[in-house]
Amino acid sequence: MQLSDYFDAAASRYPNREAFVDGDGTIRINFAEAQKLVYAVAHALRTDDSLGLGAHIAIYSPNDYRISLLQIAINRASMVWVSIHTRNAVETNIAVLDYADCDLVFFHSSYEAFVPAMKTGLPRTKTFICLDRASEHGANFAEWISSHQNVTLPESEVDEDRLAVLQPTGGTTGPSKGALLTNRAVEMSLISVFSALDMDHETRVLAVAPLTHAACFVTLAAAVRGGATVVLPSFDAYNVLDTIARERITHLFLPPTIVYALLSSPALDHTDTSSLRCIAVGAAPIAPEKLKEAVRRIGPVIYEVYGQSECLFPVVAKQPADYLLESGEFDEDALRSAGRAVPFARVEIMGDDGALVGPGVRGEIVVRSAMVMAGYYKKPEDSSAVSARGWHHTTDIGIRDARGFITIVDRMKDMIVSGGFNIFPAEVEAAINAHPAVLECAVIGVPDGKWGEAVKAIVQLKPGQEISEAHLIDLCKQALGSVKAPKSVEFWTDLPRSAVGKILKREIRARFWEGQWRSV
Known part of the structure; x- marks a missing residue:
């Protein structure tokens, strides 16, 4: 199946369950309402004569409850979502979208001042749509879908090898590389996320990290399981903690920096965090002493996940049971590791000669999984290099111990x-x-x-x-x-x-x- 099939299945099972909540709670939509919006967007995309199957669609917005629904709708329309980072300089994003051959951009009004420059720099991109209100620089989203309500959208033939996401990875020279992720890769990542992070239909995710990148897979995994997501537009420690208590949040995906900010907030010790089941830390390693502090102050709910744009995540995961002994003490070796390979990925350590090495030997972390990308967009030589010898080469240097725990110790490339x-x-x-x-x-x-x-x-x-x-x-x-x-x-x-x-x-x-x- 593909992402939109899983979402349709969840909507069929739980039509009246809450699906998405705007950060302040003023907007709450259930799965039936969310599905209606998804169908309207997908129908508007499919009936746009300037777009064809496989068109490249970008979302340029701070966190917003509509982002996940747009991603599902783009998938439902058999088109490709292009990820762009809102914190990039506008010139960088123009270069990224030009390289990605972007056909349409959904933008939030908070970035509309940059749209004229994008229009000038992106002659291929014919359509710009403002998500949250009327704008002189693009169509009003609400008006754009108004004639597509209550429509019947024909089922498209599912092709697991069809492209679903174009994820720019950045580059040291020239334009960005873009990881091409198929329906199969996205499907397996969603399964890996909700399996590793113990998600079910009672899950309530708080989306704080940018939904333009890895955090979206946590939100989407919750949606296909029938869980709810509360979306905050930006990070504020007090607001995050208040929302956790008020909305009875069970799951968060955070980079280490936000975890550290929460630990330094005076409000933490006065906040009811008893609903939390999982704080998944990703995007960078968390300092072991900070992980210990988080466990002591919040509870044994700290997970760690590892992956890349090119192989999605998690291909390696660490759960509390991995690093907490029955005595309540910490297993220091497990604590410092990124975790062990998940059931849906084979993760090994490769020596300089291309041979796989055993426990205790330093080498490059390599991956085989259905989550691995199909290649880089328009870069066949880079695609061949990163998949040499039949493995995805992460360029991260790691050591695996006898128990299978992988510790990342260095990086081959300059990033x-x-x-x-x-x-x-x-x-x-x-x-x-x-x-x-x-x-x-x-x-x-x-x-x-x-x-x-x-x-x-x-x-x-x-x-x-x-x-x-x-x-x-x-x-x-x-x-x-x-x-x-x-x-x-x-x-x-x-x-x-x-x-x-x-x-x-x-x-x-x-x-x-x-x-x-x-x-x-």
Whole structure:
């Protein structure tokens, strides 16, 4: 089956159960109402002469209860959802959508100021639709679907190998790579999510992390199980805690940074969190001491999940029973790990020679699963490289112990994961190197208690030149957005280089990670 089939099955079983709730509780829709909206959107898409089967549809919005319904409707219409990150600079998103050959963009009014630039930069994209109100820059969503209410939408033939999602992954040079995810991959990810996280029709998810990325699979998994989702537009610790208590939330998916923010909130100790069954931490490793604190203060409800855009998630998962002993003490080795391979994935460690290695040997984490992507969009060479020898190559370095626990200890590629977001240093380096006072720079991730990794720039200035740290950080914020901008800048007289003049970034990075138990 495909995503929309699972949703239809849930709507048939639980038509009157609550499905989606707007953050403040003013909008509450049940499964029958949600299905009606899905059908209207799918019918509007299918009857649009400018769109065909397989059209690429993007959603440019902060968290909104309609996002999951749009994703289901796009699937119901046999079209492809294109993920874009709202915290990217608009120029970045134009490049992403141009590369993805986007046909239509749903946008929220909070981003409508960027739509004129998108229209100029995306001549292929003919249709823009504003989700939440009338806009001079696009059709009003409510009016757009008004003539498609109570329609009969013919069943499309299910093709499990048809593309369902185009998930941009970022890139160090040129346009982003886009992971092509089929109906089969999405289906298996949903099954893996609700299996690993113990979801059922009583589940109530609080959506805080961006639904433009991994968090959407948790929301969708809840929907196909007949559970409900409460959607908050942005993170505020007090609001999150208040919503957990008021809405009797059972499940959250959070990056470590939000977990840390909740732990630092004075309101936590005065909030009723007894409804919680699972806080799934993903997008980056959680610090072991923070995990322990969360268990002590919230309870044994902390899970950890690991995956990638290219192989979805979870392919590796850690549940409380994995790291809590019967005595109540922590199993330190299990605690530091990402978990064990889920039943729906084979996860191994591969040596440099391409052979799989045994317990205790360091190597690249490789995956086989129906969750793995079909390839990168329009990039056959990259697709072949990442699937060499019949395995998906994560480029993460790990060690598996005799019990099957996999600990991620390093990263082969240059990517920085800060607060759950992927940042590619070449982009930041290009912005800094463009300044006339800069000779060259190296951008790395350094240990950070809040972000996991913080972006740091090591800069070598030209002789006789001066520039402030604040100026370079502000330059990057303007060019790339605040997420990608360095949190700190150091000025070195000389950067370490190889015999051929290449900056030895691993040597720079090692100075900041010395004494850490891991290197990511």
